[in-house]
Amino acid sequence: MNTKLKIFSEQMLVVLNIFIVFLLLFENKLILPYWLQPIGRMHPLLLHFPIVLLMLGIISDLYTTKKGNANTSSYAKITGLLLLAGAILSGVTVIMGLFLVREEGYNGGTIAWHKWFGVVLFFIASIMYWIRKKRWYSPAVSRLCAFLIAPVLIVTGHFGAAITHGDNFLLQPVAAHIQKSRVPVDQALVFDHVIQPLLESKCTGCHNPQKLKGELALTDSLAIVKGGKTGKLFIPGNPDISLLLERVHLPVAEEKHMPPEGKPQLTAKEIELLTLWIRDETPFSQKVIALPEDDSLRILATAIFNPDEEEKFDFPAAEDAAIAQLNTNYRTIAPVSKGSPALNVNIYNRNAYSPDQLQELKQIEQQVVSLNLNKMPVKDEDLKIISSFKNLRRLDLNFTDITTEGLNALAPLPHLKTLTLSGTTLSYPALKEKLPSFKALKTIAVWNTSLSAKEMEELQNINRQIKFIEGFADDGKNPLKLNPPQVRNTSMVFANTLNLQLMHPVRGVQIRFTTDSSDPDSLQSAIYDSNTDITKHTTIKARACKEGWYASDISVFHFFRNSFIPDSVRLLYPLNSVHQAEGAHTFFNTKLGVIGANNPAWANNWAGVRNNDLVLVGMFYKPVVLSSVGLHYMLEAATGIYPPAEVEVWGGNNENHLKRLLVMKSPKPVKGEQASLKIVEGSFKPSTVSVVKIIARPYREKDKGKLLLIDEMFLN
DSSP states (O other), X not given: OOHHHHHHHXXXXXXXXXHHHHHHHTGGGOOOOGGGHHHHTTHHHHTHHHHHHHHHHHHHHHHHTXXXXXXXXXXXXXXXXXXXXXXXXXXXHHHHHHHHTTSTTOOSHHHHHHHHHHHHHHHHHHHHHHHTTSTTOOHHHHHHHHHHHHHHHHHHHHHHHHHHHOTTTTTHHHHTTSOOOOOOTTTOBHIIIIIHHHHHHHXXXXXXXXXXXXGOOOXXXXXXXXXXXXXXXXXXXXXXXXXXXXXXXXXXXXXXXXXXXXXXXXXXXXXXXXXXXXXXXXXXXXXXXXXXXXXXXXXXHHHHHSOOOOOOOOSOOOOHHHHHHHOBXXXXXXXXXXXXXXXXXXXXXXXXXXTHHHHGGGGGTTXXXXXXXXXXXXOHHHHHHHTTOTTXXXXXXXXXXXXXXXXXXXXXXXXXOEEEOTTSXXXXXXXXXXXXXXXXXXXXXXXXXXXXXXXXXHHHHHOTTSEEEOOOOOXXXXXXXXXXXXXXXSOXXXXXXXXXXXXXXXXXXXXXXXXXXXXOOSSSSEEOOTTOEEXXXXXXXXXXXXXXXXXXXXXXXXXXXXXXXXXXXXXXSOOOSSOOTTGGGGGGOHHHHHHHHHOTTOGGGSEEESSSOEEEEEEEEEEEEEEEEEEEEEEBGGGTBOOEEEEEEEEEEETTEEEEEEEEEOXXXXXXXXXXXXXXXXXXXXXXXXXXXXXXXXXXETTEEOBEEEEEEEEO
């Protein structure tokens, strides 16, 4: 090696040792700027090179120091070069790893062990390089160095593999084929023996105490209830707004989709199990057989313990490219089991539905065996499209807009075994006439329809091969508790006037509501109807009531008025690396506003800052008259999420000539204050502006900023 280059390399090795010691001593105070994050993320790319170089260096050194070697001088130079290069690259890799671990989600025992073994490996490699120049360096010392480096290198690599692939990555293929003793169904618990094994197979590789991605562990019930960095994992009784299912339903290519792309994905049945478990608010100690016999969760769970022989299908599999193209945010397509050509299709989001979503499935019509359209605005005409799915086994039409007349299109389906029609418009005479045409039908759900108990009994007598699922008999003798009302408005943010749209799946329910933050009761509170309008920031509290039932829990919905949306927006300073949301557009994106405004758990839809001010500049192509500004923020002091300490609002005709219009301060949270969502808002003299500048400053304690999360801004 060139002498100058060698001296420079040795100096670099010394600098790396000093710099790494410095990073380790002040690691907790290290604030990594966003432009250094890509360097940290190169850690997995570089780490293989020092491993190879150090292994070659050790082997070469053992050979060089072997007694009687005739070419000691030339081998010594090669050995020195390998060890020097390996030590330098090890140091660079360690620095990258220390940068990477400062990002969110890199904590847990495995991360710590990998870090410290990597650091020890670098120091040993550095020491070995320097002592080789000493006269007392001997074959015994060489073997000692090899004895120290080899196991440290192996252990470091082991923990690195565990971080990347999971703790049991090496033996998982073998373990997967070891038959575990099956728990009898009469002893099985829903969580311990149905939900937890599902999470262990698909989730705990990244979410365990040793590898806390997102500060979330899924290894036990307490950790699951606690949630992670972005809040609670699920909202009991509300699968539609639960973070767990939101991540599952994201497109596979999305960074936040779970499980990550390349890892084993949840099947449609597994997703349905999780959905039912959350929806039914199932206690962790609930036994499977304690659920009602016709309960969907019990039926699916029982099938795990008493699996039927898997049905064999004789049709070819669909093209992978076609399935990938048809998978969207609101439509998921997945095989019924690994290697099966049969497909399950689920369609979500009533407001995004159109018959085109069914028409597009024509290219896989031969492979669709299960279709879930629950709560979609499906019409009778749409059933004509479904009639071409000749291998369909299950069709879910609960709470759709179909009528008995539309069932004519489904009668020719030769394999249709299960049909759910709960909450639809059914006519007894028409249903009596049409059911005999369904030759393969085994189960039909008709609860919460206009069919009387006597009519369903007669239908059962006529069609003995069909099991009728009638649901709860509303006789007033054994009252049940109603589910809370739901909101159907697509956005909680409106410009001038919003027509309030509340609904409940059970017919004949009265929805009582208040707008003054008081709890609604079943007698005095206003009754909701479709003519209810909102004209200002309003908190709606609603409760479902019906004679013979217990009133529901209270639902709370927040609506916000925003008269102006800037034509262009930009942020002057970067957001927190974790809470990027949609950047500057987050604050005027009403679609995201629905999520942020009603569910703190979805913190990934909030934009945040910690170590700098949040400064937004909005521009209007035509001047507007502005008189108030509000910010919607999250408060969760226990986890370090604070309100803005101060908000300044500036306005003017151009960015270089702005006048301060408003200064607002938020009270500092007190110890023990409950997590909540709040607004800081202020008014000022009406001003005509073309540019508005909003500055929100986070609270700071001991030179460290508290996390400030904002999801909406309101300009009125």
